[in-house]
Amino acid sequence: MPKDISLYDQHPENKELSKRSVPGDAANAAADAGRPGFLCFTLEGDEYGVDLHVVQEIVKPPALTWVPTTPPHILGVVSIRGAVITLVDLRQLMGLPPTAWPRTGRVLIVENEGERIGMLVDAVTLVRRVDEEELETGTSLDTGELTDYMLCLFRPGEDQVVVVVDLDTMLSEKL
Amino acid sequence: MAKKKNKKDAKALNEFLAEAQEIAESLGKNLMLLDNAIKEGDLDPELVNEVFRGMHTLKSLSGTFGVDPLSRIAHYEENLLDQLRLGRIELTPSVLDLLFESVDLVTRILSQVSDVGDNQAADGLPEVEKLLEKLHRLGEKQSENASPTGPPSEAAAPQPELLLESEVFEVLTEYEEHRLRTNIDRGVALYKIHTKFGLESIDEDLDKIKSKLKPLGEIITYLPSAEEGEPDRLEIQIIFALQKNPLDLEEAVDGMDVELERIEAKRQPRSVMSDPPEHIPSADPEDPLAEEIARHTKSAPAALAEPEAEGSRALSLRSVSQTVRVDIRKLDTLMNVVGELAVICSAIARVSEDIRTVLGRRDLTLELHRINRGFERRLAELREGILEVRMVPLTQMLDRLNRMIRKISRDLEKEVNFIVSGAETEVDKLIIEEMSNPMMHIIRNAIDHGIESPQERRAANKPDVGTVALTAYQKGNHVMIEIEDDGKGIDVERIIEVATRRELISEEQARTMTDQEITELIFLPGMSTATETTEISGRGVGMDVVKTHIGTIGGVVEVQSDPGIGTKFMITLPVTLAIIPALLVSIADRVYAVPINTVAEALYIQPENVHQVMGTEAITFRGKTLFLCRLDEFFGFSRGDDKPEDSCVVVASYGHRRLGLVVDGIIGQQDVVIKPLGKSLSRVEVFSGVTDIGDQRLALVLDTARIIEQSQVAKDRVERRVAPVE
Numbered sequence: 001m002p003k004d005i006s007l008y009d010q011h012p013e014n015k016e017l018s019k020r021s022v023p024g025d026a027a028n029a030a031a032d033a034g035r036p037g038f039l040c041f042t043l044e045g046d047e048y049g050v051d052l053h054v055v056q057e058i059v060k061p062p063a064l065t066w067v068p069t070t071p072p073h074i075l076g077v078v079s080i081r082g083a084v085i086t087l088v089d090l091r092q093l094m095g096l097p098p099t100a101w102p103r104t105g106r107v108l109i110v111e112n113e114g115e116r117i118g119m120l121v122d123a124v125t126l127v128r129r130v131d132e133e134e135l136e137t138g139t140s141l142d143t144g145e146l147t148d149y150m151l152c153l154f155r156p157g158e159d160q161v162v163v164v165v166d167l168d169t170m171l172s173e174k175l
Numbered sequence: 176m177a178k179k180k181n182k183k184d185a186k187a188l189n190e191f192l193a194e195a196q197e198i199a200e201s202l203g204k205n206l207m208l209l210d211n212a213i214k215e216g217d218l219d220p221e222l223v224n225e226v227f228r229g230m231h232t233l234k235s236l237s238g239t240f241g242v243d244p245l246s247r248i249a250h251y252e253e254n255l256l257d258q259l260r261l262g263r264i265e266l267t268p269s270v271l272d273l274l275f276e277s278v279d280l281v282t283r284i285l286s287q288v289s290d291v292g293d294n295q296a297a298d299g300l301p302e303v304e305k306l307l308e309k310l311h312r313l314g315e316k317q318s319e320n321a322s323p324t325g326p327p328s329e330a331a332a333p334q335p336e337l338l339l340e341s342e343v344f345e346v347l348t349e350y351e352e353h354r355l356r357t358n359i360d361r362g363v364a365l366y367k368i369h370t371k372f373g374l375e376s377i378d379e380d381l382d383k384i385k386s387k388l389k390p391l392g393e394i395i396t397y398l399p400s401a402e403e404g405e406p407d408r409l410e411i412q413i414i415f416a417l418q419k420n421p422l423d424l425e426e427a428v429d430g431m432d433v434e435l436e437r438i439e440a441k442r443q444p445r446s447v448m449s450d451p452p453e454h455i456p457s458a459d460p461e462d463p464l465a466e467e468i469a470r471h472t473k474s475a476p477a478a479l480a481e482p483e484a485e486g487s488r489a490l491s492l493r494s495v496s497q498t499v500r501v502d503i504r505k506l507d508t509l510m511n512v513v514g515e516l517a518v519i520c521s522a523i524a525r526v527s528e529d530i531r532t533v534l535g536r537r538d539l540t541l542e543l544h545r546i547n548r549g550f551e552r553r554l555a556e557l558r559e560g561i562l563e564v565r566m567v568p569l570t571q572m573l574d575r576l577n578r579m580i581r582k583i584s585r586d587l588e589k590e591v592n593f594i595v596s597g598a599e600t601e602v603d604k605l606i607i608e609e610m611s612n613p614m615m616h617i618i619r620n621a622i623d624h625g626i627e628s629p630q631e632r633r634a635a636n637k638p639d640v641g642t643v644a645l646t647a648y649q650k651g652n653h654v655m656i657e658i659e660d661d662g663k664g665i666d667v668e669r670i671i672e673v674a675t676r677r678e679l680i681s682e683e684q685a686r687t688m689t690d691q692e693i694t695e696l697i698f699l700p701g702m703s704t705a706t707e708t709t710e711i712s713g714r715g716v717g718m719d720v721v722k723t724h725i726g727t728i729g730g731v732v733e734v735q736s737d738p739g740i741g742t743k744f745m746i747t748l749p750v751t752l753a754i755i756p757a758l759l760v761s762i763a764d765r766v767y768a769v770p771i772n773t774v775a776e777a778l779y780i781q782p783e784n785v786h787q788v789m790g791t792e793a794i795t796f797r798g799k800t801l802f803l804c805r806l807d808e809f810f811g812f813s814r815g816d817d818k819p820e821d822s823c824v825v826v827a828s829y830g831h832r833r834l835g836l837v838v839d840g841i842i843g844q845q846d847v848v849i850k851p852l853g854k855s856l857s858r859v860e861v862f863s864g865v866t867d868i869g870d871q872r873l874a875l876v877l878d879t880a881r882i883i884e885q886s887q888v889a890k891d892r893v894e895r896r897v898a899p900v901e
Contacts, residue, residue, distance in 0.1 A: 065873040066765070067852070068810030069859055077852065077865055079873050082515045084865050086853045115854045175855040 035129040038154075040162055041106070041121040044096050048121075049128065049154075049162045056109045056116065058124055061087075072098065073174065078107070078118060085109065086175075087118040093174050094149065094165070112171040128162065130154045135164070185292060191240045192289050193500055195233060199285065202229045203278045204574045210271055210581060220260065220354060220393065226274070227256040233281070241294050244303040245284050251310040252277050261353045264313075272585065273309060275578060280306055343398065343414075351396045351414075358393065358416035365438040366424065368413040370431065377409060384413070387427045392418040414438075503604055506565055510754070513558050514848045514867055520554060521869045523547050562751055566601040569647050569656075572611050573598055579615055580643070583622050589629070590640045591622055597647035602654050603751040609728045610656075610748070613721040617658050617744050618643060620718070625662030625742050635739065637661065653772060654750055659743040665736035667693050670702070677701055694736050698722045726880050728752060729770065729863070731829060747772075755849065757866070759842040759874065760825060763812050766874040768847055768866055769836070773879035775828040777841055779821055794835060796826065803835040804886045809861075829880040836882070849876050861885065 038049030039058075059080060064087060066076040073092035077084050087107065089099050099105070099120055107118045137152045149170040153163045205226045212218045234249035252274070258264040284297040297303075347355065358365065368388075372380040381397070388394055395414040417424055424435065524547055531540035573595055584591040602610075626632075626641035633639060646657045667690050674680045674696050685693070696702055700719040725732045730748040749755055749772060757768035758777065784794050785803065792803040803824065824835040847866035852859060863878040 063872045065865065065875065067856060067859060067862065067875060068812070069861060070856065074856070077856070077873055077875075079867055079871050082511045082867070084850045084853065084873065086855045088855075113854065117853070117855060171855075 035131055036135070037127055037129045038162065038164060039108070040125045040128050041108070042123050042125060043091055043094060043121060047125060047160070047162045048094075049164045050108070050110070050167050051164075052127060054110045054167055056111060059107045059109065059118075061105060061107055061120065075099070075120060080109065080118070083116065085116050085118045087120060088171075088175070090119045090121050093119075093170055110167060110171075112168070112175070117171060117175070128154075128156055130156070188240065188288075188292070188294060189502075191236060191242075192285055195236055195245070196282070196285055197500075198229050198233050198236070199278055199281045200571075200574060202226060202233075202281075203275075203578050205229070206271065206274055206278060207574065207577050207581070209266065210268075213266060213268065213271065218266065220357075221389075223256065223260045223266065224350065227253065227260050230256055242284065242288060242297065243295070244297050244300055245281060247307060248277055248281060248284075248303060251307055255310060255313065257350075260350055262357065268585075270313065272582075273306075273313065275582060277306060277310075279578070279582075346398065347396060354393065354395050354416075355414070358395065363392070364417045364421065366413075366415045366417055367436040367438055368415055368428070369410065369434040369436065370413070371408050371410050373408055381411070384428070384431065384433070387431075388413070388415060388424075390419075391423055391427060392416045501564065503565065506561055509561050510558075510848060511850075513554065513561065516554055516557075517551075518867060518869050518871070520547060520551050523550075558754065562754065565603050565605070565751060567604050567607055568599050568601050569607065570598045572607050572614065573645070575611060576614060576618060576645075580618060580622065583619060587622065589622060589626050591626060592640050592642045594642060594644040595647075596645070600647040600649055600654055601750075602748065605752055606654075606728050606730075606748055609724065610730075610746075613724045613732075613746075614656070614658070616718075616721050618645075621658065621660040621662065621742065625660040625664070627663050631663075635663075649750065654748045656746040656748065657743060658746075659741060661741040664738040664740060664742055665694050665697065665734070667738070670694065670696050673702060674699070691735075694734055697734065698732070729755070729772070731880070752849065754846055756844060757847045757876065758825065759845055759868070760823070760836075760838040761840045761842055762806050762810070762838050764839075766842065766868060766872070767806075767838075768845075768868075768874045768876045769825055769827065769879060770863075770876065771844065773827050773829055774825055775833065776826040778824050778826070780824050780835075780837070781821065794824070796833075796835070801826065801833055801835045802886070803837050804882065805837040807837075807839075809882070809886070827879045827883060829883045832883055834883045834886060836877075836879075847874075847876065 037052035039052050039055050040047055040049040042048070062078045062080060064076045064078055067074065070076075073089050075087040075089050078087050079085075092098050105120050105122050106124045107120055108124075109116055109118050111117070134154050135152045136154060149166045151164040151166040153161055155161055205222055209218070209222055209226070212222065230249050230253045234246055234253050237245035237249060255264070255270075255273075259266055259270070264270065280300075280302055284300065284303075287297040287300075288294055290296070344352075355365075368384075370384060385394060393416045395416055397411050397413045399409055399411050415424075421437075428435070523543070527540050527543035527547065530536050530543065577593060580591060580593050621643050622641070626643070627635065627637075629639045632641065642661045644657075644659045646655075646659070648655055670693050671680075671685045674693075675682055675685055679696065679699050679702065680688070697718045698721075700717075702717055702719065722732055725746060725748075728748065729752065730746055733745045733747075734742065735745070736742040749770075756771040758771055758774050760767050760769060778796075780794055785792050786795075787793070788800055788802070792805070793800050794803060795801070801824075822837050822839055823841050824837055825841070827834050827836050845868070847868070849864040849866055851864050852862065861878055861881050862875045863881075864876045865873045866876055868874045
């Protein structure tokens, strides 16, 4: 049971959370307060991030109940400590091949329009904090283009790209 | 920080709304009582005063919370009621109409404020101005023909100033003085009742004596005074108008620490007014009591003696309420916790089993098992307790219905007798909330379309006054509500005409349908048969909305109609939505729950017994054709050849419709707590929710009514294809 309980709660200052932060950042924990934080995860080997504040908890995939008559990107419903939560396949929402179930990923619990939604991702990597000016939006992008539901991207290191997903728009449009 | 404050404000607003709603409800109830009293010609002045006080409280409440339209209405109403209780305006049915209208408007404003969550949400509502205008006009009209109910025998009756010591008389409020005068005019015997109460129990003691005195007459006022030397006791004198036999009064107060004193109401000539008070026995300076009264009135505690604070005094003397108001969502949360505890309970049972098999500690297992059983039992009690809290008697809803019936019958000039039995039947609060609109609609229809005009009724040998009877009772896990009228019944020919014209049924179908089947067509969308739409029954939205609404809370509505005799609606409701017994079934290794109240029977079927009827699979069940719905196909499972050898049929019934749901197997019965599916799944129609079946696993709960309906649509389509070939 405790394994399923969140690694951190709504407060980004949570200690559990800083354990997962990049070491360099941990040293400047105080300075982090003003910098945007992103919870990063992988899908098909690529790294993505979402605004840290929208993620309420991270759990292992619980027993899933498929709901007939729903579109394929809705995986079903799960019970998380008594609450019934709809689980969606983030891969399919992002236009990637669907997730095979059962699997070993992680579920991010986010809130969308007053409802808690579970999103299945391949794996959670870490929390990254970046400076505002490091975020590349559509205009300042030097390579490629941002497709649907991509808010911006940033480059935490050589050859590393993290795409920030616009969850609000995506969930509002797709659900 | 700002957010926190908003939250606090919202909480305060909610509390205000709950309290205001309660006042509005009791105002409505009292108005109904007044209405009855007028009809019977026996008006209890205390009732008018009660309404006045309610309005007074509402005024100050809404003023505090800045609900402007509300405080304005309440302000005008309070003035009107003040005039009423002082006898300056006569309480006629049209005045009462205005009062009813105000209470309805107050309720509307409250729900608007509550929906928007803003205290200014109802500002600028045009109806408010209209009502205030009407109230204003009434006030003007009344002042023209001033004081219609002035005391007729004023000259002959003694003046109250002469009966009471001036010190006592002066502290009487205008209202109390008015009541005193009225009683003297009627020649009613007046008493002063002296009694002493301990300060600790004064509220209860006062209530006790009040309840004893009430049936015998009218309490005009009670005046407190502090007895010297007895600091913990308060002397109270009650001025009482006895309308019954003096012996009854003596008997009523027998055994209480009470002294009775008759105030002699001698019929004196008017000239006595200027005479010195010696003529009045009770004001005799020699009389120690009178002296005492005079002294104590002066030294009475301010909070109790303040005559202006009449409204608040009455409130403070009310008995301390034994009830608390609880937001039903808090109970939902508690119910969820109970659900989780049950899951933990089964986990403990599993671990205790492991202790035996893995560790071989049979003794420990037994001990743990025993403890767990105790836990389980307490848990069941807790669950029962929470369910009980959610239950409220139907009375709550009936008050609203009463009000509506009164208005409709006046608007339509049809007199209607509303007979209720079983008002004490208890139903989940949520169900009551959801049921109030459908019930209003049914009753509105009964009066508007069912009950004939008095002329028609006379011609049909029926009494002029129509009857609408509401009967409620509990039947197993259900609450039945029956609404019956003695009107003209549902016109079958007219239904056929409308249904065929609107192409809801074909003419062939109409010919083969029984009267009962035709009557039930009223539940189809677009079947409003009223030739002209009236304000009362609305237009377009009809019985189909009623049916859908009742369906959403797991209820069923059926109708029976006898031409010329009347119509009867029968509503079957679950007692609670919080927890229901369900049949757990398996389909392709998945568990689903079917609410027991929609299951008629469950049986095994052999493949050879399944035959085709009009292209749909069916079996013969109790001599009738039962259409089958294979749930695996219905849900769109693709499972190729691994179909089970034999399957089960759950005979689902909804109203009088039946459908055989084919499942793989039946697991058993279990009480389940239904949780709604999230907003993201609101388009899912065939499941009413989901339930925890332990081990963190969920089972979807079938919305049987929807499934029957959807497969019915499919069947109808088949029928229509087949029909022309015949």
